Amino acid sequence: AQSVTQLDSQVPVFEEAPVELRCNYSSSVSVYLFWYVQYPNQGLQLLLKYLSGSTLVKGINGFEAEFNKSQTSFHLRKPSVHISDTAEYFCAVTPQGNEKLTFGTGTRLTIIP
Amino acid sequence: DAGITQSPRHKVTETGTPVTLRCHQTENHRYMYWYRQDPGHGLRLIHYSYGVKDTDKGEVSDGYSVSRSKTEDFLLTLESATSSQTSVYFCAISSRGYYEQYFGPGTRLTVT
Numbered sequence: 403a404q405s406v407t408q409l410d411s412q413v414p415v416f417e418e419a420p421v422e423l424r425c426n427y428s429s430s431v432s433v434y435l436f437w438y439v440q441y442p443n444q445g446l447q448l449l450l451k452y453l454s455g456s457t458l459v460k461g462i463n464g465f466e467a468e469f470n471k472s473q474t475s476f477h478l479r480k481p482s483v484h485i486s487d488t489a490e491y492f493c494a495v496t497p498q499g500n501e502k503l504t505f506g507t508g509t510r511l512t513i514i515p
Numbered sequence: 516d517a518g519i520t521q522s523p524r525h526k527v528t529e530t531g532t533p534v535t536l537r538c539h540q541t542e543n544h545r546y547m548y549w550y551r552q553d554p555g556h557g558l559r560l561i562h563y564s565y566g567v568k569d570t571d572k573g574e575v576s577d578g579y580s581v582s583r584s585k586t587e588d589f590l591l592t593l594e595s596a597t598s599s600q601t602s603v604y605f606c607a608i609s610s611r612g613y614y615e616q617y618f619g620p621g622t623r624l625t626v627t
Binding site: 408411434436438444445446447448451453492496501502503504505506507508 | 546548550555556557558559560563565573605607609611614615616617618619620621
């Protein structure tokens, strides 16, 4: 079985500052990794995904994430945040070839003007 | 946006009553999923379907059943609702081999 840990339940950041949201996973097999964003009162939207290839993955809205196999991490970064980035962010993992996702508990990003 | 709708969007029901939530897609995707979202727990998989009449349990399936008689519809039933089933329920869809899931807008269910 696999699991996902998002250690930070809440992250406050000043507008235009950089941010990193941490995600660590546990799995005995190779995995695919995802970041989703949930804006208030909405469903989840895919930000980016890692399936194979370059370990640095670029997504929508200026976000990127780096897959680090040795540290079993997939941290999400943005160099300069905006008020519109206020949302909850979820990391998810699935074993390669498996269609079911396991989600972390989420990190609520709050942007301070 | 992926063509996924959920109905109803909000529902208040009493303990012990049956409740059915509907997920409808217009994308012809093979896989459909039901999740519940609760504070501090993220999203947890209730049931999923890998084709018409093909379903399987997720990690929190107790008290829930599902049915899929058509590609486009996936129904979640609470046979006898309990207060612990108060939650926001999300449906998602995906295509084989693509792995990313597309989510519906959610249904907020309150069991009193």
